[in-house]
Amino acid sequence: MTTSENSTIKMFGADWCRDCRRTKAQLDQLGIDYEYIDLVADPAAADVAKEISGRTNIPVVVYPDASHQVEPSNADVETKLRELALI
Numbered sequence: 001m002t003t004s005e006n007s008t009i010k011m012f013g014a015d016w017c018r019d020c021r022r023t024k025a026q027l028d029q030l031g032i033d034y035e036y037i038d039l040v041a042d043p044a045a046a047d048v049a050k051e052i053s054g055r056t057n058i059p060v061v062v063y064p065d066a067s068h069q070v071e072p073s074n075a076d077v078e079t080k081l082r083e084l085a086l087i
Helices: 018-030 045-053 074-083
Strands: 009-013 034-038 060-062 068-070
Touching (some): 009 018, 009 045, 034 045, 045 068, 068 074
Parallel strands (some): 009 034
Antiparallel strands (some): 060 068
């Protein structure tokens, strides 16, 4: 399934974060198009992630419907992707 620009998922994370690596791997395995914002490479993006979530925890996954999840489980991500008909 191809996604248009307005349906892009954004994931704020860092390679040192185990939950970030797990969520990134899940999106990759499902073939989901997403924009990965590396908080190590772009430290200012951490402020953006905090504004979205109200927390400093990562990953922060922002969905096309403007909802977001913080530190989601694989099941949480899969449920949301199904709700959005992305899988």
